[in-house]
Amino acid sequence: MKRNKHKIAIVGASGFTGSELTRLLASHPEVEIKHITSESHAGKAFSELHPQFLNIVDLTLEKADIIDTADLDIIFLALPHGVSMEFVGRWKDKNAKIIDLSGDFRLRSPAVYEAWYQKKHSFQEGFSNAVYGLPELTGEKVKSSQLIANPGCYPTASILSVAPLFANKLVENDTLIIDAKSGLTGAGIKASDTTHFSNVNENFKPYGIGSHRHTIEIEEQLSTLCEEGVTVQFTPHLLPVDRGILVTSYAKPKNEIDSEQLRKVYDDFYQEHPFIRIRDKAPSLKDVRGSHYCDIYPFWDSRTKRIISIAVIDNLLKGAASEAVHNMNLMLGIDQQTGLKQIPLKP
Ligand SMILES: NC(=O)C1=CN([C@@H]2O[C@H](COP(=O)(O)OP(=O)(O)OC[C@H]3O[C@@H](n4cnc5c(N)ncnc54)[C@H](OP(=O)(O)O)[C@@H]3O)[C@@H](O)[C@H]2O)C=CC1
Numbered sequence: 397m398k399r400n401k402h403k404i405a406i407v408g409a410s411g412f413t414g415s416e417l418t419r420l421l422a423s424h425p426e427v428e429i430k431h432i433t434s435e436s437h438a439g440k441a442f443s444e445l446h447p448q449f450l451n452i453v454d455l456t457l458e459k460a461d462i463i464d465t466a467d468l469d470i471i472f473l474a475l476p477h478g479v480s481m482e483f484v485g486r487w488k489d490k491n492a493k494i495i496d497l498s499g500d501f502r503l504r505s506p507a508v509y510e511a512w513y514q515k516k517h518s519f520q521e522g523f524s525n526a527v528y529g530l531p532e533l534t535g536e537k538v539k540s541s542q543l544i545a546n547p548g549c550y551p552t553a554s555i556l557s558v559a560p561l562f563a564n565k566l567v568e569n570d571t572l573i574i575d576a577k578s579g580l581t582g583a584g585i586k587a588s589d590t591t592h593f594s595n596v597n598e599n600f601k602p603y604g605i606g607s608h609r610h611t612i613e614i615e616e617q618l619s620t621l622c623e624e625g626v627t628v629q630f631t632p633h634l635l636p637v638d639r640g641i642l643v644t645s646y647a648k649p650k651n652e653i654d655s656e657q658l659r660k661v662y663d664d665f666y667q668e669h670p671f672i673r674i675r676d677k678a679p680s681l682k683d684v685r686g687s688h689y690c691d692i693y694p695f696w697d698s699r700t701k702r703i704i705s706i707a708v709i710d711n712l713l714k715g716a717a718s719e720a721v722h723n724m725n726l727m728l729g730i731d732q733q734t735g736l737k738q739i740p741l742k743p
């Protein structure tokens with residue numbers, strides 16, 4: 397007997413993560429895309445806006461507030477922070493589960509959100525049932541959740557790079573430094589001075605020094621893991637590439653460790669997690685580009701007595717769209733790898 401597919405909508409499908417979601421979900425065997433939305437391109441065929449989808453996804457883009465949510469199982473919100481919260485509030489009594497790709501429900505409380513995002517939160521009740529959806533750490537909670545706060549791209553790579561160390565309470569909690577680099581698609585589809593070709597091409601720069609909102613997201617998740625307060629020095633940089641994030645994390649262990657012990661800590665922690673690959677050498681962006689993998693290389697520097705951990709992800713996939721699909725698979729109770737077996741695209 398033919399099984400009914402789960403019905404989904406992608407709100408914000410014209411943007412970078414929304415179109416990656418559409419690409420993944422169009423060939424996902426268990427779902428059917430019922431609605432895709434855009435405010436500024438409503439009425440156009442999706443394939444007119446993104447010609448790579450011609451004859452594959454020709455659905456018409458609709459305005460978000462007119463879509464019929466009654467028969468939907470899952471709604472993905474690929475919207476800017478500050479906008480997502482409005483839709484979560486509006487659809488709170490609907491049957492559909494929501495996976496929000498923005499930062500609106502990732503933090504512990506509205507007060508923390510307002511301090512770091514410098515923005516009032518208009519749907520504060522949402523915090524009580526939102527689950528931070530990083531499957532390798534919170535997968536069990538994700539399964540029964542109604543509202544997923546999909547992690548930020550930098551936090552995904554950063555947290556995964558050191559989670560085994562914090563979960564095993566191996567490092568001093570105030571010694572973590574994360575040096576992170578992202579490709580330009582992390583900044584969204586709208587052009588700006590920062591993303592202007594001549595400001596990015598053959599250039600490289602840090603930003604958000606000491607104040608980037610992902611700092612608190614990383615601190616909160618690592619604090620939960622080790623059950624103590626964690627502070628992190630987090631510095632993001634803009635790389636002149638389309639996609640990819642590479643983070644280099646440094647921390648001082650409480651007790652001396654050796655390379656073999658360190659490797660075993662990572663292998664054991666990620667043993668059951670097929671999308672984490674522990675590497676013998678430093679990974680590069682193209683080792684994971686176009687895929688849901690996160691590659692991690694842990695290194696013990698016996699001279700400086702520091703642990704260095706290098707992690708790479710595709711910001712639009714493991715850092716956003718494929719992470720959202722992974723969360724959806726867990727929420728639907730289907731094999732977590734469904735629709736996520738893309739092999740990295742290299743060169
Ligand atoms: N890019 C990345 O690597 C990552 C992004 N994220 C987060 O995911 C979310 C989406 O990011 P991204 O795809 O890069 O963003 P984009 O800027 O590329 O796309 C934003 C989308 O939101 C829609 N939109 C904007 N304002 C409104 C509104 N008021 N009402 C309804 N729709 C609106 C836009 O539609 P329209 O066609 O009308 O302009 C567009 O489809 C953001 O919260 C971002 O922080 C998370 C992890 C990684």
Ligand SMILES: CC(=O)N[C@@H](CCC(=O)OP(=O)(O)O)C(=O)O
Pocket residue numbers: 477497498499547548549550578579580581582583584610632634
């Ligand atoms: C390169 C770049 O600009 N990256 C974005 C982060 C993208 C992301 O994950 O943002 P959210 O947490 O808001 O979802 C930034 O630094 O603001």
